[in-house]
Amino acid sequence: MNKRKTEGKIRESFDKITPDDLNSVKQACDNIQVERTANSAAAAKRSTVSFWKIATCALALILVAVVTVTLGGILSGGNGGKNLGKTVATVSLDVNPSIELKINADRRVTEANALNADAQQVLADMDLTGVQLQVAVNAVVGSMLRYGYLSDLANSVLVSVDSSDAADYSDIVKQISDEITLRLKENEITASVLTQKITSDKQAQNIADTYGISLGKAQLIAEIVKANSAYTADKLAKLTINELNILIANLPQDGTSGGTEQPALPQTSGTPSRESYIEQEKAEQTAFDKVGVAREQVQRLRTKMDYDNGIMVYEVEFVFEQTEYEIEVDAISGTIVSYSSDKYGKAPVTPSDQAIGKDAAVDKALAHVGATREQVTGLVAKEELDDGKVEYEVEFTWGDYKYEFDIDAAGNVVSFSREYEPVISTGASDEQNFKQRVCEQLNLDPSLVREWDCEIDDDYPNKTVYDIEFKYERYEYEVEVDPTGAILKWHREKDD
Amino acid sequence: MSTVKMNTANFKEIERCIIELGQGNNDAFDRLYTLLNRSVYAYALTIMRNVHDAQDIANDCFVSIYANAHKYLAQGKPMAWVMSIVKNMCYSRFRQSQRFADVDESQLENQLLVSSDVSAEDRIVVRTCLYKLSEQERIVVVLHAVAGMKHKDIAEHLQIPLSTVLSKYNRALAKLKLYLQEAQDEQT
Structure with missing residues (x-):
């Protein structure tokens, strides 16, 4: 049986076992239609007061609304006819879904907006207008839990509040943080809540506009870039709040590192989840194995999580026998993505006439990853003179990865890096x-x-x-x- | 319902149906159901490994598509959108029930026996997919072979590297061929 036949067989078998429930599904859809019409008619009749007499039951109502998808899509269309007065503050909740809640002086939601596609799914057909802030946060967090955006693998929530009143700001932040922490605790998850005040920063606004992310997340990114200029906004924009939270934990706490301005990072409670990554000890062991050294033998071991070339990595640094090693291990797959070693003092110089030659250097590099010449593309090898020493630079692409090697005259791999560069047909x-x-x-x-x-x-x-x-x-x-x-x-x- | 492989033309049709449905044309729903039913059900079954749960989720998924079609952003990847709904519903069900609801191989066999037009061979194929492959392997196989998703879209959907998807797919298909061959030999 060839591949296409096997695929065809799988398709056919799944086809046969698939039940046809079109009629009952249509019945369920009709019910939604009926409820939608009824709800919008009822909502139009309700006065603000009578509607909110049942506010004590609002929590239950909202949760039911999430599950049964009953209310019509009036999320972005203002306050749906309810007279809720002026918006005095804006709260945004970022996980990966980004949701913006505008609230009035009574802390009721005047408008709820989904700022990205994930958020649309989270809000579904919830109608949060007129709901107390705390109840709305409860419902939104509940929905994020249900859809798996918040879990023991991702426990970080960024709360950004835009309010001109300082006392009000602290109070709102506390109310929301407490609600999130409690809601996650019910699901046996320890939350990590980041809170920040929106500071109408131009740079943040630019980032938000360029990458289509919320102002809150953009402000957080702008501050991280200020704290460590090795990061760039375009790379960070793709990360979730949990990943950003992990990076924050590694930023220098006492000021800037290469950045020009003092960063104003958010207040953080709890620690971000690292459950989706391999354990730090495992990453360290991988690095030790690469060098062929035992944990007890190394000195000045320093490991931190970082984001490099589009993936989360453990950056493992240590010293062994006068040589400093810096090895990056993919935090998900556990494979080594970059390696470099730097020997203290002067290394014995191999005379040029004893250098192994370009071809042999290529063989060393290929052997290092277990590839053959036939399997790789874009193979480039250069011989360079560095401080009178011969060094080889070898580059090639193998599978979805681009590799770069530095090899010394004696044929030792001084450093290498691997970058994920899929050749994509896509568009x-x-x-x-x-x-x-x-x-x-x-x-x-x-x-x-x-x-x-x-x-x-x-x-x-x-x-x-x-x-x-x-x-x-x-x-x-x-x-x-x-x-x-x-x-x-x-x-x-x-x-x- | 045809067992032809999903192709670009099917995806375009699915997208068109979702958009029409979002604009209030309920007729598009029937077409959408015909185009998607197999893929939606197969994916739910692959994750849940329980015929009843899979059926519930597939039905809920279509209700959700109906309710949310107006929010669909046309990006040429309707299958990824639909499959995300299925995946999230499955995981949400796991969380609600606080347990993994799958049944063992013989229970599944019994569940499949209910329908008369399912042949012994079909049951072997489905059982092999669900029980001889790892969770990620069977998901990759169903998303590609049944739902017709491209490997790079599967990589994005599962948030794993493309190379991993490809190697898992190859390994899974090789395993399946072997098991199906064995089963065929046993029958003859």
């Missing part, structure tokens, strides 16, 4: 280009191509090959191309 434009290229090579008219389907072929774990299927006139084509669109092999058969 429509790439597919369009492929179609054009493939048709050129097969002498076909692209406009007559039907049922074009292009995807990465998984038969080649270490190089990128695209598998393309399409129909043309009475033939079905199967083509394999490399990332440049050059055909590697193809065949066609009569389509019947």
Whole structure:
């Protein structure tokens, strides 16, 4: 049985066992429709006072609303006809979903906005307008728990409050933090709540606009960049609050590191969850094994979590036999992503005529990762003279990773790094280009191509090959191309 | 319902249906159900390993699609959106029940026996997928082979590297071939 047949068999079997419940599902949908109409009619009739006589039951009501999806989508459309008065403060809750709650002087929600796609899912059809702030936070956090955005793997919530009244600010922050902590505690999760006052910072506003994130998260990022200029906003914007919280824990507490301004980092309670990562000891052991040294033998061991090249890593630093090692271990997979060693004092210089040569240096680098010349692409090797010493720089791409090595004249790996750089076909434009290229090579008219389907072929774990299927006139084509669109092999058969 | 592999044209159709549904055209729902039912149910079953839970979740998922279609942001990846709903509903159910609701292999076999048009071979295929593969392997297999998601979208959905998705997929398929071959040999 070949791969396509196996896939076809799986599809067919799942197809057969799938029940057809269309009618009962439609019935359930009709019920929603009826409830929506009834609710919006009822909401229009209610006066502010009578509606909020039942405020004590609001918590239960909101939770029911989340589960049964009863209320209509009037989230972003102001206060839905309820007279709630002026907005005096804005609270935003960031986890990965970003939700903004505007509140009036009575601490009732005048408007609830989903600031990203995750938040839309969290808010679903909840109508929070008119609800007490505490109740709204309870409902939002409950929904985040339900959808798995908050869990023992991610326990950090950023609370940003924009309020001109200082006393009011402290009070709001306390109320929200307590509510979040309590709600998570009910689910046996110890919360880590970050709180900050929105300071209409221009830089933060820029970050928020550029990356489409909430002002609160943008302000947090701006402050982290101030504290450590090695970070950049574009990289940090992709991280969740839990990941940012982990980075904050590693920032210098006593001032700036390369940054120009004194950062104003948020107040933090609790510690961010590291449950989704391997244990620090394990990462350290991986680093020790790489050097071939036991934990007891190393000195000045220092490990911290960091974000590098798009992934969370443990940065393990230590000294062994006059050499300082810095090794980064992928915090999720536990593989080494970069390695460097620096020997104190002068290393014995290998004379140029005894240097191993470029070819041998390439072999050393390939052997280090277990690749062969045939498997890698973009292989570049350079010989350089550094302070009278010969050194080799070797670069190549293997699978989805780009590797860079520094190798000394004697053939020792001085440092290497690995960066995740998938060759991605993705966008429509790439597919369009492929179609054009493939048709050129097969002498076909692209406009007559039907049922074009292009995807990465998984038969080649270490190089990128695209598998393309399409129909043309009475033939079905199967083509394999490399990332440049050059055909590697193809065949066609009569389509019947 | 056809067992043809999901392709780009299907995804476009799914997206169109969601958008139409969001605009109040309820007729689009039937088409959407036909296009998605197998993928939604298969994914729920893969995570829950319990026919009854999978059926509940698949139905809830369609209700949720109906209720939220107007919020769908068209980005050409409707399957990723739908599959996120399924995944979150499954995990939410796990959390609510505070237990893992899956049944063992023989119980699942019994659950599948209820339907008459499911052949012995189909049951073997499903059982093999659900019980001979690790959770991540079977998820990758179902998302690709059944739901037709591209590997890079699966990587994004599961938040794991593309290379991991590819290697898991290859390993899982090789395992499946082997088990199915064995089962076939036993039958003959």
